[in-house]
Amino acid sequence: MGASKTSTSQPVRRRRADVVARAIDVLDEHGLADWSMRRLAADLGVQPSALYHHFAGKDELLAAMADELLERGRRPVEIVTWESELRLVCVELRDAMRSHRDAAELIAGVHARGEGAQEPVRRMAAALARAGADDDLARVGAGLVLHFAFAHVGDDDADFALGLEIVLDGLTARLVR
Numbered sequence: 001m002g003a004s005k006t007s008t009s010q011p012v013r014r015r016r017a018d019v020v021a022r023a024i025d026v027l028d029e030h031g032l033a034d035w036s037m038r039r040l041a042a043d044l045g046v047q048p049s050a051l052y053h054h055f056a057g058k059d060e061l062l063a064a065m066a067d068e069l070l071e072r073g074r075r076p077v078e079i080v081t082w083e084s085e086l087r088l089v090c091v092e093l094r095d096a097m098r099s100h101r102d103a104a105e106l107i108a109g110v111h112a113r114g115e116g117a118q119e120p121v122r123r124m125a126a127a128l129a130r131a132g133a134d135d136d137l138a139r140v141g142a143g144l145v146l147h148f149a150f151a152h153v154g155d156d157d158a159d160f161a162l163g164l165e166i167v168l169d170g171l172t173a174r175l176v177r
Helices: 014-029 037-044 058-072 082-098 103-112 120-129 135-151 157-176
Strands: none
Touching: 014 058, 037 058, 037 082, 058 082, 058 120, 058 135, 082 103, 082 120, 082 135, 082 157, 103 135, 120 135, 135 157
């Protein structure tokens, strides 16, 4: 009667952050096409239903993964100009998309569905607004820079930097009007 319970009879408790971190590791190991809640649960040693304690579903977990990848890519910097901030956010976004297997597909997909990965575009729009852009220019300009990063994640660094400068020159010209 005094025997202790084995580890298989007690549920394994995981923090949300631990689940997200392991989900990113599973992404690296198997890629997005073979990533699943079932695979993650097996890797964590829990039933798939245990993941729903932290996430309403796969899309919510994918969004949390994308947000975590973006957060990991943040640099502690004080930005002075709007151009510097847009450049920094764009480079951080690109670095996050290049940091893990299929991270670009994950981040772009989650963003497109409006489920996560929204912080970069919010930061860029806020920087443009501080520069004097009206709401439409801030929204469209931020989207333009974001989609530039999505479309050019595979470019070499020099080509990426030159393309980004061309986009920023266009926004500067628009703001001067």
